[in-house]
Structure formats: structure tokens, C-alpha cells
Amino acid sequence: xxxxDQIRRAIAVVNAAxxxxxxxxxxxxxxxxxxxxxxxLAETSAMPKVRKYLGEALDAxxxxxxxxxxxxxxxxxxxxxxxxRSLH
Amino acid sequence: xxxxxxxxxxxxxxxxxxxxxxxxTRRNVDVKVVSENANETIVEVSVIDPAVAEAAGSMxxxxxxxxxxxxxxxxxxxxxxxxxxxxxxxxxxxxxLDITGRDLGALIGWRGETLRALQxxxxxxxxxxxxxxxxxxxxxxxxxxxxxxxxxxxxLRAARQVKxxxxxxxxxxxxxxxxxAIHLALESDPDVxxxxxxxxxxxxxxxxxxxxxx
Numbered sequence: 001x002x003x004x005d006q007i008r009r010a011i012a013v014v015n016a017a018x019x020x021x022x023x024x025x026x027x028x029x030x031x032x033x034x035x036x037x038x039x040x041l042a043e044t045s046a047m048p049k050v051r052k053y054l055g056e057a058l059d060a061x062x063x064x065x066x067x068x069x070x071x072x073x074x075x076x077x078x079x080x081x082x083x084x085r086s087l088h
Numbered sequence: 089x090x091x092x093x094x095x096x097x098x099x100x101x102x103x104x105x106x107x108x109x110x111x112x113t114r115r116n117v118d119v120k121v122v123s124e125n126a127n128e129t130i131v132e133v134s135v136i137d138p139a140v141a142e143a144a145g146s147m148x149x150x151x152x153x154x155x156x157x158x159x160x161x162x163x164x165x166x167x168x169x170x171x172x173x174x175x176x177x178x179x180x181x182x183x184x185l186d187i188t189g190r191d192l193g194a195l196i197g198w199r200g201e202t203l204r205a206l207q208x209x210x211x212x213x214x215x216x217x218x219x220x221x222x223x224x225x226x227x228x229x230x231x232x233x234x235x236x237x238x239x240x241x242x243x244l245r246a247a248r249q250v251k252x253x254x255x256x257x258x259x260x261x262x263x264x265x266x267x268x269a270i271h272l273a274l275e276s277d278p279d280v281x282x283x284x285x286x287x288x289x290x291x292x293x294x295x296x297x298x299x300x301x302x
Contacts, residue, residue: 009289012288012289013288015208015264016291018208018223019263019264020268021267021268021271021284023283023293066212068207068211068212069208069212071208075209
């Protein structure tokens, strides 16, 4: 899966936790897994800024920060990814 | 209450047709999707009663929290260079902020992605003014409300089909607030039930016959 898709997937998981559709319980572990999946991609490993935001999102999740904060950090990672691509 | 029916190829066209007939702006109306298919969308647009709107419109002043949140979002939009008005939706719980203005498509983004991001940023900004667990909803040109109407209509159509055929129907992948709108629309239906399958962002609602034990 491409990095942008993987980050969007993580954002969707976080947003689902925040919005609460009532059809599943999303645990912080699942959110952390989705973010770790992003960190493991070769594309993100070459982009320090993206990794920085993903790391912050992971820390925020384990610190129990609100889902909106985690989502905002992931949006920043997505923005940094697109910025990084346009520079290459 | 004044209302008009609008028809068009898209939801926006149908709403615009009704607004022209009513001589109103989107800010002053409620939109209900009557039917929707590949060729035509029909909506019923009702003008919000001015007396009710005025009475409810005084609520933001009375509710200091809503007003604080509103002005913070307005400030954010100003910093972004977006010229738009922000209003607290009357009687909304949770607090819902309606953004209106010209050419706000960019604020909605692909499948509402930018709008969702804006809501996250807004909630982070205003978090300290809210109670624990309390969140605000951000809507642009009533996009979110219209999406909820649309998916509710899709749910009811799927329910009718399930009752006719007895077969379950899997709907397109949807966001959490859209799935919730479907679950709520069908929860009181004695003949059908809804559940979700798959993983984000491809999580889909399945509408099927309600089993006797349910």
C-alpha cells in the first residue's frame, strides 16, 4: 500500500474512533498499529519530516491524547509526504 | 413553513433549483433528499421559520461556550485567508458550526476530507473550552447534513430492497458519521438490521433481514 493510502487509513481509524459510528470499538492499540504500519513503509523512511509527525502521532496515542489531536498530527504527516514528493 | 421541490442531475443542482424558486439562500433552509438516482436527484427544501431561527439564533449569545468556539473557528478561517461566515447551528447538540460563503468547495475537499481535517483542528483548538469528551461538529455549506440525508435515503432504499428480495445488501464504504446515520435510520425497523464489515477506510454497512432472535 502506498504511504499516502496508509496514512489515510490511519486517519480513518482515528476519525472512526472520534466519531463513534457505534459499530465497532477501536482501541488505542489498533490506532498505534495503523500508525506503525505507516512508519514501516520504505517511502516514509526516506522522509524525516513525515517520520517526525508519525512519531508524534504514535506518542500522542500512547499518551492518551484526544483522537482529534492524533488525527491533526497525521494530517500534518500527510501534508509533509505530499510536500516531500513535490520536492523530489 | 414555505418549501419547494427541486430537481437536478446532482444534489447541488436540485438544491439550487429549489432555492431559486424560494428566493432564499442555503443558510436559511433545511434540505431533505426525496429521491436520488444516477440521472436525477429530487430534494425538498424548507425555509427555516424566521421566528424559530431568531429565537434559536439568540442562543449563541446566551451560550458563551458556543460563541467562544465560533469566534475561534472564524479566526482560524481568517488566518487561512478564507472569507466565510461561521454560525452556531440553532439548537444543535453537540455544538455544530456552520460555515457559509462563496466557493467553499476547497474547504470540503475530496469526499469531505478537508472538512474532516478542519473539524479535527477546530476540536484541538477549542478543547480547553469544552467539557471532557465534548466535541464540536464543523459543517461547510451543510455538506455534512446533506451527506447524512443522502445516506439515510440510501439506507431506506436498501431496506425496501432487502424486504422485497430477502437478500442482504452491502453498501459502499462510508465514514463513521455516515455509517452511524444508517444504523440510526434502520434501528427501529422491525424487518431489517444493519451491521458493518471490513476495516477503515473501506468499512461498509451491510443491510440484511432481521433475524427472529434479534
